[in-house]
Amino acid sequence: MKQKSKICYDRILPKDLQRPLPGIILDLAKGSHPGMEFRTRLAFVTKKKWVNGTLLRVKFVGGTADQHDIVKKYAIEWSTYGNIKFDFGNSLDSEIRIAFENDGAWSYIGTDCLSIPRNTHTMNFGWLDQGVVLHEFGHALGMIHEHQNPLGGIQWNKPEVYEDLGGSPNFWDKATIDNNMFKTYDKNQINGTNLDQKSIMLYSIPGSWTTDGFSSQENKELSVSDKAFMGDVSNYPFTEKPIIAIALPLSASHITQADISKSGEEDLFTFTVTNQGKYVIKTKGQTDVIMNLYGPDSQTNLLDQDNDSGYRLNAKIVLELLPGKYFVQIRHFNSRNGTGKYGISVYKKRTLFG
DSSP states (O other): OOOOOOOOEEEOOHHHHHSOOOOOOOOOOBOSSTTOBOOOSSEEEGGGOOOTTOEEEEEEESOOHHHHHHHHHHHTHHHHHSSOEEEOSOOTTOSEEEEOOSSOEEEEOGGGGGGSOTTSOSEEESSOOHHHHHHHHHHHTTEEOTTOOTTOOSOBOHHHHHHHHHSTTTOOOHHHHIIIIIOOOOGGGEEEOSOOTTOTTOOOBOGGGBSSOOOBOOOOSOOHHHHHHHTSTTSSOOOSSOOOOEEOOBOSSOOEEEEEOSTTOEEEEEEEEOSOEEEEEEEESSSOEEEEEEOSSOSSOEEEEEEOTTTTOOOEEEEEEOSEEEEEEEEESSTTTOOEEEEEEEEEOOOTTO
């Protein structure tokens, strides 16, 4: 009788199944398996990364003290290698909310956690060990599964996969299997590097699941490449100085000039709304940027995102805003080697009545 694996799965927001996300176009490298091309060793969905340096609050929804301690012990390892920290203070406003239900191991990806109702958990541990904690927190940081190659590198033996994952101990339905095993990400969604079969984000794939002999083993620890990629300039690099938000005046005529002078650089701006209304935040210039808007009074509550969508337009967000302090994050569309100058402005949109 063959041994069956416990497999983690991603919680995907419905909108992600309807349209591709903006991100970095990859140069896909040949994998070590003859005749196959692999997307990455480890990859981030660029739209779903947190602001570099974010303190993510974590809340436990049930579970025992021993279970909590196991999660804390291994999750913080990510902070050793990238500029992200965790606060296990059980805040009611926690971005990551963890349950220990008999519902498999899964997590929403990156900032998708912000779209989940506060009374609903964003991560679950149906079983608990070092490997699964590191893996699920990898998802919470914006990482995706290794095998979801946008070029379809793995030749799947689908009937065998359906049979195995449809039974014990996973009991997945066909839609869940399709989404987590066979669905591939658009190459514009992700930022990654070459295959590393020791990556914590790689599934254990038995040879019976493929038709070309490919297989992989379950990994329990962060690989050398995992650690390096976490702190890569395009992901969560440690910076010499903290990023200080530059204040923006509320003026349609005032354009604040800025410069992404080195690859991977992120600029942060802030403005304060005193009167509720519809506001316009937009960039100007030839530099291809992605713009995120956070608030009110929060650097993790993502309100909206925009870029030029590849049509040489400028990033622009028009949104009804409540009184409070808001933050605008700007980064180059090409996080690996993109640089350039741009301008940014914010103002209250005029109405027919003034």
